[in-house]
Amino acid sequence: MKKKSWIWSLILLFSIVTGCSGGNAPQAGSDAGEEPSDNPPAQDAVTLDFWYGWTGPEAEALEALIAKWNSANPDIQVKGLSQSDYQKQLTAITGGNPPDIASQFGQNVVPWGLRGAMMPLDDYIAKDGVDLKDFVPAALSTSQHEGKTYAIPTAMHVSMLFYNKDILQEAGYDGPPETISDLKKYIKKLSVAQDDGRLQRLGLWPGMDAYTFSYAFNGSFYDEATQQVTPDHPGIQSAIKLSKEIWDQYGSDNLDRFSSGLGQYMSAQNPFFSGKYAMTIDGEWLPTFIKQYSPDLNYGIAPIPYDESNPELKNSGNVTTSVFYIPKGVKNPDASWKFIKWMTEPEQMAEFTAALGNLPTRNSAFSNPLYEDVPGFREFLDYSGSENLKSFPASSYANEYMTEFSAQYDAILRGTVSMEEGLDKVKAKIQPLVKW
């Protein structure tokens, strides 16, 4: 009797333990068959899990492409999963059960790739003869490090100057500012403040993208020859000085108060849509939002103003990307690669990026007629061909670098630290991380 109860408790215990881990029992292939497709999947079809960060309508656009692939490739069935929590990719890869294909932000590629979380794709690229020269160099460089390619950039983003034509006309301007000294004059004239300093309207928010303007001033964040990080590069200093000069015209108190009263970015109350900003520096997705939230806005898109002493740097910009990659430890890397290769072919890339309102990374996709319907893309596609587009130097420590830089940039603007001191701090903190 007592022996029995002892055994029972053991059985109970084991059933609990096994019950907990039983959730992941393999069900290979069985789900794929339920997906509607023209060609029924082959009996021995490989099923690939594809985790992407897009949601809502953007995810639908991607799913449409996946369905297209599945019906054309009965032997490789792809199952998409909208998974905007990128932490999950980390845990899945370290847990040894990664998705077969995943999307990521370009800035994470080299940090993850160098640590071995992403498969280098160079052998596949060479074998299949993918023409890397077709890619925008600044976009491709976000996923490359010392000759290795860890991911394929599928979409890119770059910022231009948006201006409110009505407000500029009121102030007597026919066109957008072309040079940086023009820009300063415009901002002064277009901003409206009450007698007590409270702002009604800003020409341009002064805490603007420091990377874009650093490149306009020929700044560089890393010196290859000496292997030094260079946050104190003269070009970067010029960009910060420009922001600081505008910032100090109004002061932190007024700017904080003004910005806290501004509406949500993705709404009709976006400060640029509602005329609280006369100009703004923003990405290629903004025209799509304007069409959606504020279709009557009379606006124009112009190149980033250039520095008169660096006229050869007209049309400068800071490129960021979204990429597809193959995680470490996947079972069918060949199949994963086939899908990535197909997805990043000019045609599929155009279909996907046009639906998202993002820019393609391949020159041969620029001329695709699909983009004709995307608002603002005439200007942005032209701009994407500019030779002066750059991206933040990809490295294992890029995230630390950008975090530290933006923290000090904020402190410099607010005057809690001098520019020299702030940039020295960035350098002191980041330089020791340079080892790869």
Add this chain to the structure above:
Amino acid sequence: MRVSTAANQRKPVSGWSKKERHYVYLGLAFASPWIIGFLAFTVYPFFGSLYLSLTEYDLFSPPQWVGLQNYEQILADDRFYKSLGNTFFMAFISVPITLAVSLLIAVMLNFKVKGINYYRTIFYLPSVIPIVASALLWTWILNPDFGLVNMALRTLGLTDPAWLLDPRYTKPSLILMSLWGSGAGALIFLAALQGVPRQYYEAAQVDGANWWYRFWKITVPALSPIILFQLIMGLIGAFQIFTESYILAGGKVDGSGSLGGPEQSLLFYAVNLYQEAFVFLKMGYASALAWILFIIVLLITFILLKTSGRWVYYGGE
């Protein structure tokens, strides 16, 4: 294990009979789900993180032993001190204020007035709202131009700060938010208040003690074990504060941009730890941060418990 029990068997003093031993095993077997869980999910990670804190570990490649290097780097890191300072501010300023306010609310909720149950419910209500929802709600209440708080301040002719954007006001904003949720603490105080023997107050009243005296000489001492408990729990909570900062100070999905708000005034210890671990992939460094936090909390709790003998009274003493 086996050896020692076998040895015990021979000693009649501590020896268990066969039957007793059987019950011990049976008990252990029934407790085993918890024991296994405790070993696997508490003890193992606890010592695992201690080991990791002495290594460089990026999740993907095996940990590399670096000795005390992580700790040395932490002690030289500006962000560590900034986050520690912000966290201490919340622990030593926000927690006592919240405690005092919840005690006050509890005393008021102990009054015998009509409809007291409704008041109690209303004060407790904010505590059931998820922290993310209440944080978003407060961004509107604290909006400098349209927010309720500034509207009130302006009517009174006072200055209306840019609460969540001005680095000087971001932490006070968080204190304000935590005060709103002090009903949960008040409920615990209220339960304790109702356990204070009535005759103490009656005796004091006979002796002519006024309300103030009764509060300080009877209520507070009688509640002191609860105050100590809430103080320690509050401090531990303050050292782990994360969500409010993450919501209010823009944690972007891509992890870009800096967490921690204007001038990193909301960069709390846990936020910094999260950033080091999951954005920068420095698990060893983050484990070392966690251990430093553990030691700090341990020290503070120890000091509190040691000094509590002077102001905490337990019934029957």
